Amino acid sequence: xxxxxxxxxxxxxxxxxxxxxCAPADAGTPTINIRIHYSHFEPSTxxxxxxxxxxxxxxxxxxxxxxxxxxDAAFHARHRTGTEATHGDRPDEVSLxxxxxxxxxxxxAAGTYTFICHFPLHEQYGMVGVVTAR
Amino acid sequence: xxxxxxxxTAQPAAxxxxxxxxxGAVNLLRTATFAGYHDGVEHYVTAFKFAxxxxxxxxxxxxxxxxxxVIRGGDWTLQRLVRETEFAKRAAFFGPVGAAxxxxxxxxxxxRIDALDVTILKGGGDAVGRWATxxxxxxxxxxxxxxxxxxxxxxxxxxxxxxADAAKVRGQKIGDGTPVHLVIPTKSPWVPLRILGxxxxxxxxxxxxxxxLTDAKPQMLPAxxxxxxxxxDYSAEATQSLLNDLRSDKGMDxxxxxxxxxxxxxxxxxxxxxxxxxxxxTAAAPSPVAAGLEAPAKPLRDQSALMTGFALVAFTLIAxxxxxxxxxxxxxxx
Numbered sequence: 001x002x003x004x005x006x007x008x009x010x011x012x013x014x015x016x017x018x019x020x021x022c023a024p025a026d027a028g029t030p031t032i033n034i035r036i037h038y039s040h041f042e043p044s045t046x047x048x049x050x051x052x053x054x055x056x057x058x059x060x061x062x063x064x065x066x067x068x069x070x071x072d073a074a075f076h077a078r079h080r081t082g083t084e085a086t087h088g089d090r091p092d093e094v095s096l097x098x099x100x101x102x103x104x105x106x107x108x109a110a111g112t113y114t115f116i117c118h119f120p121l122h123e124q125y126g127m128v129g130v131v132t133a134r
Numbered sequence: 135x136x137x138x139x140x141x142x143t144a145q146p147a148a149x150x151x152x153x154x155x156x157x158g159a160v161n162l163l164r165t166a167t168f169a170g171y172h173d174g175v176e177h178y179v180t181a182f183k184f185a186x187x188x189x190x191x192x193x194x195x196x197x198x199x200x201x202x203x204v205i206r207g208g209d210w211t212l213q214r215l216v217r218e219t220e221f222a223k224r225a226a227f228f229g230p231v232g233a234a235x236x237x238x239x240x241x242x243x244x245x246r247i248d249a250l251d252v253t254i255l256k257g258g259g260d261a262v263g264r265w266a267t268x269x270x271x272x273x274x275x276x277x278x279x280x281x282x283x284x285x286x287x288x289x290x291x292x293x294x295x296x297x298a299d300a301a302k303v304r305g306q307k308i309g310d311g312t313p314v315h316l317v318i319p320t321k322s323p324w325v326p327l328r329i330l331g332x333x334x335x336x337x338x339x340x341x342x343x344x345x346x347l348t349d350a351k352p353q354m355l356p357a358x359x360x361x362x363x364x365x366x367d368y369s370a371e372a373t374q375s376l377l378n379d380l381r382s383d384k385g386m387d388x389x390x391x392x393x394x395x396x397x398x399x400x401x402x403x404x405x406x407x408x409x410x411x412x413x414x415x416t417a418a419a420p421s422p423v424a425a426g427l428e429a430p431a432k433p434l435r436d437q438s439a440l441m442t443g444f445a446l447v448a449f450t451l452i453a454x455x456x457x458x459x460x461x462x463x464x465x466x467x468x
Contacts, residue, residue: 064273098267121274125275
């Protein structure tokens with residue numbers, strides 16, 4: 001193989017590798033990665049554009065189940081006394097089994113929203129975060 | 135009369151275990167723990183008392199090594215230790231007396247003791263946590279960090295599941311205890327304490343009594359100075375009557391002919407209890423790693439991961455070098 005062909009092949013491979021490593025979940029939709037570790041959200045403070053869909057990739061690195069519920073104060077007041085064992089059918093209510101990753105896409109109007117894990121004692125332990133849409 | 139008085143003053147204290155029940159309900163009373171260390175072997179005895187209710191309730195206990203034996207503990211060892219130290223305190227009040235992974239967890243052993251199913255597990259924090267979750271344990275939010283804390287030093291855990299329905303069928307009454315005795319060869323003995331705070335919030339109190347029987351007066355880390363949540367409540371050469379009584383209990387024929395008895399009281403907040411109790415009976419100081427005060431050296435697995443990282447960086451540099459080399463003749467041609 002000639003050096004020029006080899007060089008082109010190597011360059012193509014590097015470009016393909018870089019593209020696969022950096023590609024968003026859905027081109028054009030902003031993506032926010034949230035990690036759950038030791039029963040805390042990382043990051044716990046997030047700013048997103050208001051009025052456009054944003055994809056949240058939530059990775060639970062803990063060996064216990066968690067949940068990611070986002071909403072206003074009334075929403076959380078309802079969930080604090082809720083009895084649903086799991087969520088999953090609504091974009092703002094994500095159940096996360098141990099060591100699992102889930103993706104959800106939400107369009108938030110301008111404002112401040114809180115995300116909380118409402119499993120017993122998890123909120124008190126610090127599983128709380130804030131999304132500001134502006 | 136002495137026996138009656140001693141029974142009345144015997145306070146239930148905490149076994150060194152994290153107790154987990156559905157919706158926070160804890161139906162196992164916690165009792166005292168005994169750790170004897172002789173000839174390089176830790177004998178760990180703890181008891182679970184039935185407090186009524188139904189269903190199953192679990193407990194996780196980190197261990198310093200793989201037990202060679204898991205048996206039903208003797209019937210009176212813990213009570214006899216309470217009696218020894220309480221009697222000494224009372225006597226002292228009236229005057230001095232003569233004696234003062236993320237792989238799966240591996241199940242190593244499974245033993246049924248009365249209504250208690252005991253499983254010895256080997257694995258990292260994630261693996262043990264997942265095993266516990268899959269087997270019905272409802273772990274509190276601090277469990278992932280606490281399990282990692284222990285697994286970094288010793289990946290061995292005891293999971294005990296108490297079957298309250300089976301206990302009823304067996305005729306066990308509320309307050310009846312099931313002692314468990316683990317025989318653990320180890321060069322670096324320690325007693326798990328941090329696990330006592332599992333599921334508690336920062337200012338919750340943790341109360342426990344830990345009895346130690348060692349060949350000589352032990353050094354402890356942290357030292358039980360009182361300000362750190364640990365208090366030395368008794369420290370004296372073990373009496374012959376105590377040693378004889380202990381030796382006559384089931385599974386206790388290892389008890390030596392002489393020894394040192396210590397009683398350490400844990401009286402701490404959950405946020406204060408970030409350590410375990412490391413013990414040394416030689417001139418060497420107890421291990422700060424065993425006490426949980428220092429992180430252990432990187433396990434071999436992590437070092438190999440680090441080496442893989444280095445290898446990747448080196449490979450990338452070599453590849454970039456190759457690209458530059460390829461570019462030189464091309465540029466020269468142009």
